[in-house]
Amino acid sequence: MxxxxxxxxxxxxxxxxxxxxxxxxxxxxxxRFPGECPVWCAGDHRCTARGNNPAGEHRSKTALYRTxxxxxxxxxxxxxxxxxxxxxxxxxxxxxxxxxDTSRTFLPAIDLVIRAILAGQPGRVVPTPKRxxxxxx
Numbered sequence: 001m002x003x004x005x006x007x008x009x010x011x012x013x014x015x016x017x018x019x020x021x022x023x024x025x026x027x028x029x030x031x032r033f034p035g036e037c038p039v040w041c042a043g044d045h046r047c048t049a050r051g052n053n054p055a056g057e058h059r060s061k062t063a064l065y066r067t068x069x070x071x072x073x074x075x076x077x078x079x080x081x082x083x084x085x086x087x088x089x090x091x092x093x094x095x096x097x098x099x100x101d102t103s104r105t106f107l108p109a110i111d112l113v114i115r116a117i118l119a120g121q122p123g124r125v126v127p128t129p130k131r132x133x134x135x136x137x
Contacts, residue, residue, distance in 0.1 A: 008128055011116035040076055049080050056080050069093055 037043050041058040049056035060076040070092040078084045119126040
């Protein structure tokens with residue numbers, strides 16, 4: 001079994017465990033029709049969908065999760081025609097001695113975990129990861 005296959009299997013197992021233990025009621029469970037703000041929408045300057053703006057988006061307040069290594073942030077977004085997504089960010093404190101090597105592993109590792117989360121959705125087909133390609137430097 002290759003290293004990537006083992007990592008993929010471990011990521012899927014991790015996601016299953018997290019789903020069982022940590023369902024967060026603050027995440028948007030209810031999405032509403034375009035034109036009216038969903039319950040989770042911040043409804044302030046972050047929401048550009050008010051006034052039936054065809055290019056607008058409903059945006060939640062930023063959910064912050066403080067960890068021992070930094071901060072993870074998540075914003076729920078729904079555009080004017082109902083497409084949904086989340087924007088995830090991370091600020092990670094790095095040891096200067098290992099910063100370059102550590103930072104190289106972030107994107108493939110994050111991609112692996114996101115794929116594992118999406119693969120757990122019924123009816124969702126997510127390809128098993130192969131070698132990631134860098135889009136830009």
